[in-house]
Amino acid sequence: MAEPAVPHATHQVPAHIAIIMDGNGRWAQQRGLPRIEGHRRGVETVRRIIDATREFGVRMLTLYAFSAENWRRPQDEVGALMRLLELYLKRELKTFVKNRIQLRTIGRTHELPPGAQRQLARTIKATRDFSDYTLTLALNYGSRSEVVDAAHSYAAALAAGEISPSDRSWESFSRHLYTGDLPDPDLVIRTSGETRLSNFLLLQAAYAEFVFTPVLWPDFGRDDLAQAIAEYSRRERRYGKTSAQCGGSDEQ
Ligand code: FPP
Numbered sequence: 001m002a003e004p005a006v007p008h009a010t011h012q013v014p015a016h017i018a019i020i021m022d023g024n025g026r027w028a029q030q031r032g033l034p035r036i037e038g039h040r041r042g043v044e045t046v047r048r049i050i051d052a053t054r055e056f057g058v059r060m061l062t063l064y065a066f067s068a069e070n071w072r073r074p075q076d077e078v079g080a081l082m083r084l085l086e087l088y089l090k091r092e093l094k095t096f097v098k099n100r101i102q103l104r105t106i107g108r109t110h111e112l113p114p115g116a117q118r119q120l121a122r123t124i125k126a127t128r129d130f131s132d133y134t135l136t137l138a139l140n141y142g143s144r145s146e147v148v149d150a151a152h153s154y155a156a157a158l159a160a161g162e163i164s165p166s167d168r169s170w171e172s173f174s175r176h177l178y179t180g181d182l183p184d185p186d187l188v189i190r191t192s193g194e195t196r197l198s199n200f201l202l203l204q205a206a207y208a209e210f211v212f213t214p215v216l217w218p219d220f221g222r223d224d225l226a227q228a229i230a231e232y233s234r235r236e237r238r239y240g241k242t243s244a245q246c247g248g249s250d251e252q
Contacts, residue, residue, distance in 0.1 A: 007056050007226055011233040014186035016060035017053060018208070020200055021045070023192030023216030036080040041218035043088050050135060052222040054099065056229060060134045062185060064200050068108070068142030082113050085139070089119040093126060102130040106178035107141030108149075136182065143202035150176040179204055187232045189225075191217045209235045 007013055021042060028038030046063065053061050065085065071078060089103075096103060103123045110117070120139075153176040157163045163172055175181070184204045190196070193214040197205070211228040213220070236246060 007229045007233070011230055013057045013229055014209075014232055015058065016062070016183050016185045016187075017058050018062040018064070018185035018188045018201055018205070019049070020064045020188070020190040020194075020198060021217040021220075022190055022194055024218060026192065027216040027218040035077055036084075038218055039077075039081055039084055043084055045217055045220050046088070047092075048221060049225060050101070052225045054133055055222075056226070059132075060136070060183065060185075062106070062136040062138060062182075062201070064138045064141065064198075066107075066139045066141070067199060068140055068145055069199065071140075082116050085137075086116045086119045089116075089123050093123055096123065096127050096130075096135075100130040100132040102127045102132075102134045104134060104136040104182070105139050106136055106146070106182075107139045108145060109139050111140050134182070136179075138200065141178070142199040144199060146178050147203070149178070150174075174203070177203065184208065187211065187228065189213065189228050191215055191220050207239055 024038030024042040025035045026038070027041065028035050031037075050061060066081060070081070073081075095101075103120075105120060105124070109120060112120070116139075120137075150173065154163070154173055157176070158165065179201075184206070185201060185208045187210075188197075188201065188205050188208045189211045191213055193212070195212045201208075209232050211231050213224060213228065215224050236243060
């Protein structure tokens with residue numbers, strides 16, 4: 001039987017979805033278009049998926065928009081991606097405010113071009129009091145550099161006496177990650193058929209469910225998202241416990 005186009009009332013909707021938006025380049029190449037056209041269509045998908053997640057009751061969405069490794073792409077593609085980001089933020093500000101969407105970023109955003117940084121700062125400031133829905137853009141993000149930055153910040157806090165040397169809890173350390181107080185993702189989706197994490201939220205996704213779909217990001221729609229949520233809701237999240245402890249029938 002085909003999956004419903006909207007998550008059914010019995011489906012458990014993940015509070016936080018993180019997405020590796022992949023396949024823009026292939027989408028464009030398949031049509032004989034320049035790669036940047038795929039990224040432009042990818043921005044339309046971003047709008048569509050924000051709307052769909054809000055409709056389905058998801059509270060947080062994290063998008064891998066530019067990885068720390070993406071600087072290795074041809075300069076014109078990097079420049080075009082940065083301009084797209086700036087334009088997207090300019091155009092979307094009113095919608096974020098109207099829909100009470102808080103924008104956050106994770107990653108070394110201080111290394112982004114000044115125009116993109118200005119637009120990010122403006123949007124973050126204008127939306128910082130909203131709590132209905134949080135959109136986090138991973139920009140110049142990589143989990144490994146995040147751990148290095150967190151270790152520096154943690155060591156400084158230890159040296160300043162803000163953390164007790166006997167405190168070895170994950171809770172204390174994880175506050176120094178870029179994600180800080182953001183809850184871990186429940187579901188990580190990667191489009192385009194690739195089944196890698198590519199340095200994305202490696203620590204935060206420790207207990208996440210993963211859905212890999214062959215659909216290219218520009219083609220990813222509301223129904224694909226509903227299917228991913230239906231798949232998530234069939235999974236049993238055990239956090240190290242047994243199935244029986246979690247209310248399942250399987251004693252293993
Ligand atoms: C991966 O596709 C996608 C990216 C590296 C960039 C994602 C960017 C967008 C969706 C647009 C900008 C986003 C915002 C939020 C304004 P790829 O180019 O690696 O595709 P390929 O693997 O088919 O080549």
